[in-house]
Amino acid sequence: MLIQLIWQEVETTGREEKRVLETPVAMGRVLNAMPKVIDGIPVSRVILNDNQIAGYHALIVESNGELLVVDQNTSTGTLVNGLSFPSCTVVDSDEISIGIYKITIRLGANIRNTAAEGCDRMVGFLFKRRCGRTQSQGCPYCRGGQSDQDPYLSDLSYYPAYGEYDDWRRTYYYQNDSALYNRGTNEVDFTDSDAATFENESDRDFEQNFGAS
């Protein structure tokens, strides 16, 4: 089932995140703590950065046509519309609280309306752009959190919330082990996503020629 999760990325960018994902969806603080596959079905994994959140905190799964949120026996629990349950059925517009995050769930036609605009996740290192895809399948950038090979999974790019950039030699990246960069030169690679940004750049011909009219 296709669902959409919407939350405010309070700890990092402050940006509103809107992800369209295939169930099952695992939510937690550590990518590798969350299962990649459940019953042969790839799991969409969502990383939420907050110390109150367990490495693998909750799972959203489809069961008998209903959508179920299952807490993974965490100490802080998972709340649905403010009430704590070990597992709970959710419907469109319900709010799931995990740590500091309040996540709104959108289903059915409400997803289609927003999904038509494409994935809002920002990808690219030098030039951020919207992923724009509506299907995680075949998307080399976000892939709905399904692959830990996704170089943009944690948005480890030159970004205000990551690392201290006033001294590149000392604190290059807060999480530089996971960043996509050339370990030989310590330079971040120019990614294919950045290249795609240039491909779509349509103003490269404007204001370049005084003979135009």
Next chain:
Amino acid sequence: MRQLNTSSNTWLIYALGGGWGHLNRAIALGRIASRNRPVKILTNTPYCRYIEKFLPETNCQISAISSTADFETTCTQVQQILRETDYQCLIVDTFPRGLGGELATILPQLKTSVRVLIHRDINPEYVKVKNLHQFVADCFDLVLVPGEGVEVPLANLPGVQHTNPWLIRSAWELPIREDVEALLRLNPLERNSKLVLVLASGTAEELSFYGELTSILSQYWENVAVRCLSGQKPDKCPENLWVFHWPAMECLQVADVVVGSGGYNTIYECQALGIPLVAFAWPRLYDRQRVRVQRLVSANYEAGLAQSRLVLADSLETAIAAVCSELNLPVSQRCRPGYDFVNGAVSAVFAIELCCNFTK
């Protein structure tokens, strides 16, 4: 209200750009405005050299930047002229940020002069990627649309005013028919024949195309005169059929049909005079010739005017067919030149004067 800090009443017109359009539009405005103030026109068109001998009558001072100057040099010269000229009003034709973006940093700081944008139709993609809506709203006191309709990209900004198309001549200024026939070197036999006038301009390839078209048309009929009007003789154009006169508008009234581009001058001059035009819509980076032609074809239809007034041609063959069709029309169905048009440049000068007086 902003206070102007200048003792000058000069109007400076930024008219950079290839082709005839920017220069002609600037002169159309400047020659009327210069009756009451000095007008200086900044241009880099390669056509400037063709009209040098005609320029004194415009009463405008022309600052010509070489069309072959490199990008950086042109930017520097434009910025230098803007810095060193004392002017009451800066009028920017078509490109709000300058054709090379060289005005983008200057205009926001230019608080001591009235800033007017002449909004000829432009590519909406350019408007989008350069965020021109915001830039124009922030940097210009007045936006004048010179007859380009209400669907131009910046038409929804506050302070936009529409005028009729700006023409290089008002009706009463046009020469008499005999003088035009002499200009076009029509012999006595040709003066009694129908005349096809080819207005050749644009790139070298486009000029060559018009030259070939002139040659073909001249062999098509025995009793039809053909002339090609252009700054330089196009390849393939027979020498005896090529003439140059500026402004071309003075020659249109004797033509039975004109073949030319969908550019600003050609279109609006033919429309004003009611001369049938077979127009090619050439691709341009900023100008949308096809949009202009299609808009006016629709407008003519809605106004109940003869459809032969403006025909869009896509090839040599369609152009020849359209010319034939026009020439074969019975006299009763053919367009006749009209001299009741209104030159929008007059009301444009008035609108700018009002804006300057309000900002004093």
